[in-house]
Amino acid sequence: MSDQADNYRGDVAPGDEHATTLSEVGHYLIGLVLALGLTATSFWVASTHALWGPGIPIGLCVLAIAQMGIHLVFFLHITTGPDNTNNVLALAFGVLIVFLVVVGSLWIMANLNRDMMPMDELMNMQIQR
Amino acid sequence: MNATVAERVGRPLIQDPHRLGHGGDGGDRAVGHGDGGPAPKKIIVGFGFWIFLLSDIIMFSAIFATYAVLQGATAGGPAGSDLFDLHNVWVETLSLLLSSFACGLAMIAAHRRNMLWTQLWLLVTGVLGAIFLSLELHEFADLIARGAGPQRSAFLSGFFTLVGCHGLHISCGLLWLGTMMAQIGARGFRANIIRRLMCFSLFWHALDIVWVALFTIVYLMGAGK
Numbered sequence: 225m226s227d228q229a230d231n232y233r234g235d236v237a238p239g240d241e242h243a244t245t246l247s248e249v250g251h252y253l254i255g256l257v258l259a260l261g262l263t264a265t266s267f268w269v270a271s272t273h274a275l276w277g278p279g280i281p282i283g284l285c286v287l288a289i290a291q292m293g294i295h296l297v298f299f300l301h302i303t304t305g306p307d308n309t310n311n312v313l314a315l316a317f318g319v320l321i322v323f324l325v326v327v328g329s330l331w332i333m334a335n336l337n338r339d340m341m342p343m344d345e346l347m348n349m350q351i352q353r
Numbered sequence: 354m355n356a357t358v359a360e361r362v363g364r365p366l367i368q369d370p371h372r373l374g375h376g377g378d379g380g381d382r383a384v385g386h387g388d389g390g391p392a393p394k395k396i397i398v399g400f401g402f403w404i405f406l407l408s409d410i411i412m413f414s415a416i417f418a419t420y421a422v423l424q425g426a427t428a429g430g431p432a433g434s435d436l437f438d439l440h441n442v443w444v445e446t447l448s449l450l451l452s453s454f455a456c457g458l459a460m461i462a463a464h465r466r467n468m469l470w471t472q473l474w475l476l477v478t479g480v481l482g483a484i485f486l487s488l489e490l491h492e493f494a495d496l497i498a499r500g501a502g503p504q505r506s507a508f509l510s511g512f513f514t515l516v517g518c519h520g521l522h523i524s525c526g527l528l529w530l531g532t533m534m535a536q537i538g539a540r541g542f543r544a545n546i547i548r549r550l551m552c553f554s555l556f557w558h559a560l561d562i563v564w565v566a567l568f569t570i571v572y573l574m575g576a577g578k
Contacts, residue, residue, distance in 0.1 A: 235392060235396050235400075236396065236399075237395055237396045237398070237399020237400060237403070237551065238399055238400070238402075238403045238555060248461050249458065249461060252454060252457040252458065252461075255454075255457075256450070256451075256454045259450055260447075260450065263446055263447075263450065263565075266568075266569060266573055267439065267443055267446075267573065269573075270439065270573035270574075270576060270577050271439060271576075280577055281574055281577075284569050284573050284574060285569070287569070288565050288566060288569035288570075291565050292562050292565055292566070295453075295558060295561060295562050295565070296562070299453060299454075299457055299558045299561070300555065300558050300559075310400055311400065311403055314400075314403055314404055314407055315403075315407065317407070318407035318408075318410060318411060321411050321414070322410060322411055322414040325411065325414045325415055325418055326414050326417055326418045326421070328418075329415075329418035329419070329421070329422055330418065330421055330422065333422040
C-alpha cells in the first residue's frame, strides 16, 4: 500500500511531502520564521500608536491573510503545481463561501441597523395601534 | 501539425499541463475517470479530509460573522478593549504556532519510520497544545469571575461561542493526538495509521489557520478600539 502510494505520480493529498531528504525540516523552519515574523508584526501594529489609526484594521487583515498563505504553503503543502489542482479548487470554493457568508452578513446587518426603526419606537407604534 | 512539432522538440507535447482532464496526451496515470484507475487510498483519504476541513472552516466563518455583527452590542457592559490581555494572547499564539511546527516535524519523522522522534515531536505538539488550552480556560475563568460571562451581553455571547468553539476543536485534537500516539506505539507505522496521522496533522494546521483569523479579528482589532 505504501509502496503504491510512494511510486504514485498523479495527484497529491494536502499535507503530502515531496522531498525525500531532511531538507523538509528546512521548509518547515522557513514557514515558522515567516509566520513568527508576521505574528510579531501584527501584535506590534495593534499595540503601537506610531501608525495612523484608521489604517490599522486594514493592515491587520493584510498581515493575517499573508500568514494564512504562509501556513497553507509551508505547513499544508498546498502548491500551484499540476498535482494539487483538486486541493486548490476545493480551497478556492471554500474561500468563496467564507467570503460570501462573512461579507454578506456584515453588509446585510449594517443596512438593517441603519434603515430599521429603533426598537422602542417600533414598540410604541404597536401599542398605539 | 502537432506531431511534427513534438518530433522536432524531441518530447511529447503536453496539452493539458494541469491535468484537468486527467488523461489525454499528457500521459498522466492518475485518477478516477482517467486512464490510470482509482487513486491510492492515501490521496482519497487526504482529499476527503481536506473537504471536511474546508466545511469546518465554513462553519467557523458563520460564527465569525455572528461575532462581527454583535461586536458593538455590549449592552452597557465591558467592551473588548476593557477585557483583553494581549500579553496572554501572544503567549497562546506562540504556543499554538510552535505546536503546529512540532506536528510538522512529527510527520517528517513518521515518513522516515522513526518511532522515537515521531513520539517525541507528537508529545511536544500535545504539551504546547495543552499550554494553549489551559491559558484559554484561565482567561475564560477570569472573565466570568469579573462578571463578564457569556450572559452579560450579546458581544460576550459571541466571544465565548467563537473562542470556545476553537477551544473545543483544540480539545478534540488533543484527544485525537493521544489516541494516535497510543496507536503508533502499539501497532507501528501501518499504512492506515499513517493515513490517520496525516489527517490529524491537517486538522492541527487548519486549527492554527483559524486561530490566525481569530487573534486578528477578536483580540487585536477588539483591543485597539
